[in-house]
Amino acid sequence: MQHLNVPPDNHVKVLDGQGWVGLIDHLGSEISILNAARVSFGKLKDQMDDKDITLLEYLIGNRHTSPLEHVVFTFSIHCPLFIRGQWHRHRTWSYNEISRRYTEIDLEFYTPPKLRAQAKINRQASVEQEDFEDAALRRKISDHNAFSLNLFNELLDAGVCREQARGVLPQNMMVTFWGTVNLNNLLHFLDLRDSEHAQWEIREYAKAIKQLIKPLIPNVAKYFEGKGQAW
Numbered sequence: 001m002q003h004l005n006v007p008p009d010n011h012v013k014v015l016d017g018q019g020w021v022g023l024i025d026h027l028g029s030e031i032s033i034l035n036a037a038r039v040s041f042g043k044l045k046d047q048m049d050d051k052d053i054t055l056l057e058y059l060i061g062n063r064h065t066s067p068l069e070h071v072v073f074t075f076s077i078h079c080p081l082f083i084r085g086q087w088h089r090h091r092t093w094s095y096n097e098i099s100r101r102y103t104e105i106d107l108e109f110y111t112p113p114k115l116r117a118q119a120k121i122n123r124q125a126s127v128e129q130e131d132f133e134d135a136a137l138r139r140k141i142s143d144h145n146a147f148s149l150n151l152f153n154e155l156l157d158a159g160v161c162r163e164q165a166r167g168v169l170p171q172n173m174m175v176t177f178w179g180t181v182n183l184n185n186l187l188h189f190l191d192l193r194d195s196e197h198a199q200w201e202i203r204e205y206a207k208a209i210k211q212l213i214k215p216l217i218p219n220v221a222k223y224f225e226g227k228g229q230a231w
Contacts, residue, residue, distance in 0.1 A: 005078065005098075005106040005108070005174075005176050007020045007022045007078065008022035008023070008024055008076055010022055010023045010212065011023070011212075012208035012211050012212060013208075014201075014204040014205055014207075014208050015079075015080075015110065015113070016113035018108075018111070018174070019077075019078050019080070019083075019110070019174065019201075019204075019205070020077075020078045020208075021075055021076070021077050021078070021079075021205050021208045021209055022075065022076040022077075022212075023073065023074075023075060023213070024074040024075060024076050024178065025073075025074040026071070026072065026073045026074070026213075026216060027070075027071065027072040027073075028070050028071035028072060028183075029071065029216065029217075030048060030052075030056060030071075030217055030218075030219055030220065031045060031046065031047070031048055031052075032070045032071055033056060033059065033067045033068055033183070034048065034052050034055055034056060034067070036066070036067035036070045037055065037059055037064070037067040053219050056219055056220065056223070057219075057223050060220065060223055061223075065184040066184070068183040068184035068187070069183065069184045070182070071183040071217070072181070072183070073180070073182075073183070073186060073213060074179070074180040075178070075179050075180075075181075075209065075212075076176065076177075076178055077176065077177055077178075077179055077205065078175075078176045079110075079174065079175065079201070079202075080110040080171065080172045080173065080174055080175070080201065081170075081171050081172065081173050081174075081175050082171045082172065082201075083199075083201050083205070084097070084175050084177060086199065086202050087179070087205075090181075090185070090189050092181060092185035092188075092189075093179045093180065093181045093185070093189075094179070094180040094181070095177055095178065095179055096177060096178045097175060097176070097178075098175060098176045098177065100162060100163075100166040101162050101163045101166070103162075104152070104156060104162060104165075107149060107152070107169070107174075108174040109142075109145035109149070109170065109172055110172040110173075110174055111138055111141050111142050111145065111172070112141070114128075114134065115129070115132065115134040115137055115138065116129060116200070117129045117132070126199070126200070141172070144170065145170065145172065148168055148169055148170050148173075149169075151168050152166070152168055152169055155168070183217065186209070186213075187220075189206070190209065193205070194206035194207055194210065194229075194230070207230075210231050214231055
């Protein structure tokens with residue numbers, strides 16, 4: 001039996017290699033979108049031509065999105081708890097997650113590869129700091145992670161239940177979860193999370209997802225590239 005914290009074969013590493021997102025499974029293709037759009041005519045196609053690409057672009061551009069919902073992706077995500085919290089704000093996804101009530105194995109913690117400054121105007125934003133010596137502070141973060149883990153293990157050794165002991169684990173503990181989403185809602189997620197307004201960490205995951213799904217939806221990706229978006 002494989003541990004959940006091991007990435008699937010088809011994955012992209014993020015956060016300086018500390019996190020990853022992997023494609024577990026998918027249902028449907030671009031031809032599925034077009035067949036769903038034409039279902040009222042009672043016809044199906046198994047190959048795309050130029051007219052189909054035009055129709056695909058029309059559907060996306062005019063927000064006729066229900067045909068896109070017939071394409072579905074399942075991802076495995078390994079990320080810090082504070083990013084999981086942002087991710088789960090997207091309630092159109094279905095989630096299942098490793099629980100520290102059931103297991104204490106494979107605990108990992110995120111240490112930022114670089115610390116950022118708080119933006120002076122935008123309360124929720126951060127900014128890059130040039131020539132900022134953050135090595136000592138990042139060592140303190142790593143030390144805090146180790147202290148939290150030691151306390152967690154001390155509580156367990158003393159007989160404290162996992163569901164209470166886990167309360168001492170910090171927000172930058174890594175967590176692994178599965179997320180399933182249809183293409184329409186995934187595109188909305190990517191629009192919000194691969195944005196200059198998004199936190200750098202979750203933006204890295206959004207970019208990785210684009211890399212994973214682009215071979216499966218090349219014409220959809222090309223449409224957004226034509227709009228000046230990176231895919």
